[in-house]
Amino acid sequence: MKSLIIKVLLIAASLWLIWFLHNNLSSYRLSMIINIGIFAILALSYNLINGVAGQFSLEPNGFVAIGAYMTAIFIIPMDTKLDMYALTDPAPIILQMQANFPIALLAGGLASAFIAFMLSVPVFRVRGDYLAIVTLGFGFIIRIFAMNSPSYTNGAMGLNDIPDFADFRWVGSIVIITFMVMIHIIYSKYGRAMKALRDDEDAxxxxxxxTFKIKTFAFMTSAFFEGIGGGLLASFLTTITPDQFTFLLTFYLLIIIVLGGLGSMTGTLVAAIVIGFGLEELRFLDSEMVIFGFETDAHPGMRMVIFSVLLIITMLFARRGLFGDKELSEFFKRKQS
Amino acid sequence: MSSALLKIHNITMQFGGVTAIDSLSFSVKEGEIYGLIGPNGAGKTTIFNIITGNYQPTEGNVNFENEIITGTKPNIVVQKGIARTFQNIRLFKSMSVLDNILIGFHNQTHYTYLEAIFRLPRYFGHEKRIRAEAMAILDEFNLTKYANHKATDLSYGNQRKVEIARAVATKPSLLLLDEPAAGMNPIETADLSNIIHKIKRDFNLTILLIEHDMKFVNHMCDLVTVLDYGEKIFEGKPADAIVDEKVITAYLGDFTHA
Structure with missing residues (x-):
């Protein structure tokens, strides 16, 4: 009962914070935290399959792409579509797909989850490194499909003029939902089974x-929220092309979950914020600077160098990520006993 | 009491050209503690893997509670009532002792994935029940005070106990123990044999165990089968096994040519 009250209060406080930030921040700051929020959603869901269930998979860019395209196609108005598809006429079904934003997001998530379900049979026949290669292939396939089916995705030109519905209230609320779902899964028999198969599958x-069923659950849940995150990303950026969904996207998410700690959802949230802010706030490194009275030239890219060095140092001191595989609350529990 | 719970019928297991087990038969009656002994490489663990469904035997079948279970998947075999421990301890390393035990309750916890996500009443009901049952099992093994410790932080002897407790949590009727006393000192071994007798009585178990420690076997087992190179060379009371010539030869080598 006590924990339920705490939970409700925390959610209420977070919602208040989200609305407060939405009303009071400049549009530059807002777009920055929306970006962080979207990547937090993607990283949280990626951590379920990669960290909690320990299935080293490299496919999120594929699922994000599916969610982004699905949502975009659903929310772009019909006459805009008729103008936009330049290479060929859009397929009739594309024109028929019309829905409001929440339904479109849900459709993106469900489409990703369905593909994950179809994939789980071939994918989970292999373990470890082989799994990584097989899922990596899937990411490539989705991107190449998006490139080469202009009547559905408008090919390499991508989709633009996607209505901008994804404000911070949407993104923030979905971050909370994703986080709650992940925590609820972790502290249930399914989460325990995922951790168990990560530690020793045969045992x-x-x-x-x-274990096949448990892996499929983890994979589908992960894909569902990656799809929704993709939908938010599409609406936030208002333009999507196949090139946005390369392996680099997966790699960025991988950095977040490894920094936060594989298997720790609170760690992932913290890491998403740290990396998101870090990349923005270090922008001054790219421009001219005065160091001890010496003026230096602008070195575009210096930001990434320094950022990488900081990451390396962090990982040297916290080898299993900031939070290891524990949640924030577990650190307090440990002290009591 | 007298009906055979587990019947190993004419099992042959070949790996490539190597015959690991050669037409072996034995049966374990309900309520017995049955020992499987033999030198390293005699095929004891292979038998365990066949019973639990990890290996498909080349010939023969395994009959459990009057049902042929050869070819059944390992996770289904557990649900039928056969639980096992491993030769080298295989606990879930990142999890607490209590969580390790709770995994044993996986198939006795009846709520769906969505019920867990939305935290519906059945989730709370079942979680509360299995936690109480898991604590009762830990109590049986004198491990209550370690419930929230990380499993790998425990001593070797206690880790063994956690592994057995985890197997007991699946509510088996037949428990397979693979070298439970390996690497333990005499005090820990004595403690372990007391606990095994206790859980056998309290949970109504039949036990099939692999062991090298003859003193332990002598003390624990009602009957033993001795294997050597996949063949049965002795079956009977443990006291008779240690004076049997073939058994001595298998363990110590053949002295007649010396």
Whole structure:
């Protein structure tokens, strides 16, 4: 009962904070935290399959692309579509797909989850490094499909004029929902089974856990929220092209979850914020500087060098990420006992 | 009491050209503690892997509670009532002792994935029940005070106990123990044999165990089968096994040519 009250209060406080920030920040700051929020959603869901269930997969760019295209196609008005598809006429079904924003997001998530379900049979026949290669291939396939089916995705030109619905209230609320869902999964028999199969898959099977089913659940949940995150990303950027969904996107998410700690959702949130702010706030490094009275030239890209060095130092001191595989609340529990 | 719970019928297991087990048969009656002994590489663990469904035998079948279970998937075999421990301890390293035990309750916890996500009443009901049951099992093993410790922080002897407790949590009727006393000192071994007797009585178990420690086997087992190179060379009471010539030869080598 006590924990329920705390939970409700925390959610209320977060919602208040989201509305407060939405009303009081400059549009530059807002777009910055929207970006952070979207990547937090993507990283949280990626951490479920990669960190909690320990299935080293490299496919989120594929699922994000599916969600982004689905949502975009649903929310772009019909006459805009007729103008936009330049290479060929849009497929009739594309014109028929019309929905409001929440439905479109949900459709993106469900489409991703469905593809994940179809994929799980071939993908989970392999473990470890092989799994990484197979899922990496899937990411490529989705991008190449987006490139080469102009009647659905408008090919390399991508989709633009996507209505901008994704304000911070949407993104922030979905961050909360994603976080809650992940925490609820972790502290249930399914989360325990995911951790068990990460630690020792054969022992988990020997305890009667159907590991294939558990992996598929983790994979589908992960894909669902990656799809929704993709939808938000599409609406936030208002333009999407296949080139946005390369392996670099996956790599960026991987950095977030490794820094936060594989298996720690609170760690992922913190890492998403640290990396998001870090990349923005270090922008001054790209321009001319005065160091100890010496004027230096502008070195575009210096920001990334310094940022990488900081990341390396962090990982040297916190080898298992900022939070390891624990949630924030577990640090307090440990002290009591 | 007298019906055979587990019947190993004419099992042959070949890996490539190597015959690991050669037409082996034995049966374990309900309520027995049955020992499987033999030198390293005799095929003892292979038998365990066949019973639990990890290996498909080349020939023969395994009959459990009058049902042929060869070819059943390992996670289904557990649900039928056969639980096992491993030769080298295989706990879930990042998890607490209590969480390790809770994994054993996986198939006795009946709420769906969506019920867990939305925290519906069935989630709370089942979680409360299995936590109470898990604590009761920990109590049986004198591990209550370690419930919130990380499993790998425990001593070797206690880790063994957690592994057995985890297997007991699946509510088996047959418990397979793979070298439970390996690497333990005499005090820990004595403690372990007391606990095994206790859980056998309290949870109504039949136990099939692999062991090298003959003193332990002598003390624990009602019957033993001795394996050597995949063949049965002795079956009977443990006291008779240690004086049997073939068994001595298998363990110590053949002295007649010396």
């Amino acid at each position: 988990a099977i020997a305890m009667g856990v159907n």
